[in-house]
Structures are given as C-alpha cells and as structure tokens.
Amino acid sequence: MKVVLSILGLLFSAPATMHAAEKINLLPPSGYDRSAIYLNLALFWLAIIVLIVLIRLKLRETERLQKIDSRADDENIPMLD
Amino acid sequence: MRIFARRKLVPVHGLDLWYYTGGIVLFLFGIQFLTGMALAFYYVPYFAEANKSVIDIVTKLNMGWFFRSLHHWAAQAAILVMFVHVFATLLLKSYRKPRELLWVSGFCLLVIAIFFGLSGYFLLWDERAFAAVRVATGGAGNLPLLGGWIKAFLRGGIDVTGETLTRFYAFHVTILPLFTLALVGFHLLLVQFHGMSIPLSQQGKDVRRVPFFPNILYRDFMIWLIVLGIVVTLSTLLPPDIAKKADPLAPPPEGVKPEWYFLFLFQTLKLFPGTLAGMNGETIAIVFISLAILFLFLLPFFDRKSSLGERNPLFTAIGVVYLLYFVVMTIVGYFT
Numbered sequence: 001m002k003v004v005l006s007i008l009g010l011l012f013s014a015p016a017t018m019h020a021a022e023k024i025n026l027l028p029p030s031g032y033d034r035s036a037i038y039l040n041l042a043l044f045w046l047a048i049i050v051l052i053v054l055i056r057l058k059l060r061e062t063e064r065l066q067k068i069d070s071r072a073d074d075e076n077i078p079m080l081d
Numbered sequence: 082m083r084i085f086a087r088r089k090l091v092p093v094h095g096l097d098l099w100y101y102t103g104g105i106v107l108f109l110f111g112i113q114f115l116t117g118m119a120l121a122f123y124y125v126p127y128f129a130e131a132n133k134s135v136i137d138i139v140t141k142l143n144m145g146w147f148f149r150s151l152h153h154w155a156a157q158a159a160i161l162v163m164f165v166h167v168f169a170t171l172l173l174k175s176y177r178k179p180r181e182l183l184w185v186s187g188f189c190l191l192v193i194a195i196f197f198g199l200s201g202y203f204l205l206w207d208e209r210a211f212a213a214v215r216v217a218t219g220g221a222g223n224l225p226l227l228g229g230w231i232k233a234f235l236r237g238g239i240d241v242t243g244e245t246l247t248r249f250y251a252f253h254v255t256i257l258p259l260f261t262l263a264l265v266g267f268h269l270l271l272v273q274f275h276g277m278s279i280p281l282s283q284q285g286k287d288v289r290r291v292p293f294f295p296n297i298l299y300r301d302f303m304i305w306l307i308v309l310g311i312v313v314t315l316s317t318l319l320p321p322d323i324a325k326k327a328d329p330l331a332p333p334p335e336g337v338k339p340e341w342y343f344l345f346l347f348q349t350l351k352l353f354p355g356t357l358a359g360m361n362g363e364t365i366a367i368v369f370i371s372l373a374i375l376f377l378f379l380l381p382f383f384d385r386k387s388s389l390g391e392r393n394p395l396f397t398a399i400g401v402v403y404l405l406y407f408v409v410m411t412i413v414g415y416f417t
Contacts, residue, residue: 024136026146026320041317048310052303059299066292 089273090290091297094283099169100297101304102162103272108305109159110265112312113197114258116152124204126250128243131206132326139323150316152201158312160198160342163191164407171380171400175278178388181381183275186268188378193261195342200253202340206246211327212337214249215241220350223367242329281392344414345407346370377403 027034091100123142125134138145167187170176176184203214218241222232237244279288291297324334339347353366376383386393 024139024323026139026150026322028146037317041314044313045310048306052306055299055303055306059296062295062299066296 086294087292089293091277091293092279092283092288092290094279094286094288096173096280096283099166099173100277101301102166102169104301105162105304105308106159106166107265108301108308109155109162109312110261112155112309113152113159116148116155117254117258119148120152121254126204126247128206128246128327131204131246132323135205135323139320146320147316150320151312153321154312154315154319156198156201157341158308160191160194163194164342167191168400168404168407171377171403172397173278173280174384174387174393174396175280176381177278177384178381180271180275180278183268183271184381185378186264186271190261190264190268193257193264197253197257197261198340198342200249200257203246203249204253205323206327207324208327208331208334209324209337211241211329212333213339213343214245215333216339216347217343218245220346220363220367223361223364224371225364225368228367240329281387281390284390338414341411341415345410348410348414348417 027037091097120138123134123138123145125131135149138149140146142148170184170187199214199217202210204210218232218235221235222228224231233239235245235248236242237248338344349370350363350366353362353369355362357365380396380399381388384393384396387396
C-alpha cells in the first residue's frame with residue numbers, strides 16, 4: 001500500500017514540481033534581499049526629492065540674478081535728454 | 082559654444098509643457114543605450130540559447146533582473162512619451178513650415194522606436210514574442226507589391242525561425258541604433274536651427290523668452306529625475322514576465338496579444354471581414370492602415386493654411402480624430 005501511495009504521490013507531485021520549476025523568479029527570492037530592494041527604492045526616491053529641491057533652489061537663484069541683471073541693464077540705458 | 086549657449090532662448094507660454102516631452106524621450110533613449118549595452122554582454126543571440134540566456138541574466142547575474150526590467154520599462158515609457166510628443170506636435174501644428182523636416186525625422190524616429198520594441202520583444206524567444214512577430218511580419222506580408230519581399234527580408238526565410246532571431250538581433254543592436262543616432266542628431270540640429278515653435282494660439286501675444294542654459298536645462302533635469310524615479314519604481318515593482326521558450330512547431334498560445342503600441346493596428350485588422358468584394362480582407366486593412374499612416378507622415382505638406390500662420394480647424398479635427406482613434410482602439414484592444 002505504501003508503495004502504491006508513494007508511486008501515486010510521485011505521479012501527482014512531478015507535474016506540480018515541474019510547473020513550479022517553470023516559474024521564473026523575476027526578483028531575488030529571499031525576503032531579506034527583497035526588503036533591501038524596497039529600502040533602496042525608498043532611499044532612491046529620497047535622493048531624487050533632495051536633488052529636485054536643490055535644483056529648484058539653484059533655478060530660483062539664477063532667475064533672481066537674471067532679473068537684477070535685466071533691471072541694471074534698463075537703468076544703464078543712456079537717456080537722450 | 083558659450084556664445085551659442087547664451088543666445089539660445091526658449092519661449093515661455095501656457096503650452097510650453099509639451100516642449101519637455103522631446104527631452105524626456107532623449108533621456109529615456111540614453112537609459113536604453115546604457116542598459117542595452119549591459120544586457121548585450123550576457124545575451125546569446127542563438128535560438129537554442131536565447132531564452133535561457135535571458136533567464137540566466139534575470140536569475141544568476143547580480144542586478145541582472147533590474148537591468149532587464151529597466152530596459153523594458155524605459156522602452157515602454159520612451160514609446161509612450163514619443164506618441165505624446167508626436168500628438169502634441171500634431172495638435173499644436175508645430176510641424177508647419179519651416180519645420181516639416183522636423184516632423185518627418187520625428188515620425189521616422191517613432192517608427193524606429195516601434196521596430197526597436199518589436200525586435201527587442203522577440204529577443205526573449207518566448208512563445209508570446211514568437212506569436213507576436215509571426216503576426217506582425219505576416220501582416221507586413223499582406224502589403225501589395227512589396228509585402229512579400231518585406232516579409233521574407235524580416236523573417237530571413239518563409240517562416241519565423243532562428244534566422245529571424247539573428248536578423249532581429251542585428252536590427253536591435255546595430256542597424257536601428259545607428260539610424261537612431263543619425264536621426265536624433267539631425268532632429269536636434271533642426272531644433273537648434275529653427276528654434277522652438279510657438280503655437281498659433283500664442284502668436285501675436287507678448288511671449289517671454291528665457292535662456293535654455295541654464296533655466297530650461299534645470300527644468301529638464303528635474304523632469305528627468307522624476308521620470309527616472311517612475312521608471313525605476315516600475316522596474317522594481319513590476320519586472321516583466323518571461324513566458325515558455327518558443328517552439329516554432331507549437332500552435333500559438335491562446336489569448337496572445339501584441340504589445341500595447343500595436344493594439345490599435347490589431348484592433349483595426351479585426352474590424353475587417355475575411356473577404357471584402359472578393360479580395361483578402363486583411364490586405365485591404367493593411368492598405369487602409371498604410372495609407373492613413375502615409376497621410377499622417379505627409380501632413381505638413383498638405384496643411385497650407387497653418388504654414389501661412391492661419392488657423393486651420395480642419396487639420397485640428399484630423400489630428401483629434403487620429404488621437405481618439407489611437408486611444409480608443411488601444412483601450413478596446415487591451416480590454417477585449
């Protein structure tokens with residue numbers, strides 16, 4: 001009986017394991033690796049936000065200087081009278 | 082160069098958001114080149130090994146899954162933003178004289194990007210990609226006169242085989258990148274030569290101009306960072322699947338669909354019956370689609386009014402029809 005059951009078990013488990021083998025792990029399988037990936041993703045977004053804020057500040061400063069320059073140019077225009 | 086950088090001015094108005102779509106495509110192309118080069122080190126362009134080499138890249142290489150996923154999602158994003166760029170150009174009439182060649186070169190770049198997508202998809206050598214390429218090359222074969230030759234040229238024989246894989250690999254890694262570099266260079270040169278187009282609705286208004294260096298470039302950087310974040314997030318959370326290895330003798334899998342940018346064509350083909358007036362329905366559909374694409378390609382040469390700076394509601398309506406058709410058919414194709 002044990003032999004019959006083990007043969008039946010093998011028969012039913014073989015297709016199941018074959019199917020499992022076909023499934024490809026598209027991400028590293030271990031939970032530790034996955035949590036590291038998600039943590040890195042969060043840090044990546046944090047770095048992006050910091051960089052955007054820095055560029056935005058730099059852009060504002062540039063625009064402010066450009067406005068001052070254009071005003072100075074206006075004041076330096078020679079008047080006819 | 083410094084003088085050129087100082088003199089380059091960009092108009093600022095209510096519709097200037099669309100200017101950034103071109104820069105986004107350029108940025109995504111850069112990602113594609115870098116990730117593509119990394120993947121090419123490990124990919125084996127031989128039908129017996131191709132699928133296994135992709136699985137090895139994903140499962141055995143350090144960060145291989147990420148590079149493949151980033152290559153996939155950046156490609157999807159590049160094609161999507163290119164469509165947005167083309168439709169924005171179409172609806173804002175930015176193609177009008179003297180920018181006809183910009184439209185022509187941009188349109189060619191879109192076609193190349195789509196062929197990049199198809200050839201790259203096939204490199205997986207899985208059953209879905211195999212079926213998709215069989216349908217796509219078979220569709221091209223239905224074109225009258227040149228169809229048979231195009232089909233044989235793309236397939237490298239009568240049917241889709243390992244020869245097709247070799248050809249698609251050559252297209253994907255050498256021929257298409259060379260054409261892309263040349264066309265992007267030409268496109269950018271024309272943009273510098275003609276300057277940014279101002280929409281007809283903004284003409285006559287007092288349009289402010291700001292220097293490209295550094296004002297617009299800083300804005301470009303910010304947008305590129307956001308795009309990079311989105312693409313990296315998609316690559317991490319939704320890595321693209323790999324189906325079963327292709328078997329040329331097996332029937333196509335059920336419910337197989339082409340990539341989203343082919344869905345409108347796929348759906349159009351479904352609208353036509355098998356035979357129409359005694360002729361092959363698919364051939365008629367392919368001719369109809371080809372004529373519609375050719376008309377869109379030559380649109381700047383037909384739209385005389387816009388070239389003279391006058392409003393042309395007819396061509397705006399044509400642009401809207403094209404856009405609606407593309408969007409509706411893509412959605413219908415996706416959900417059916």
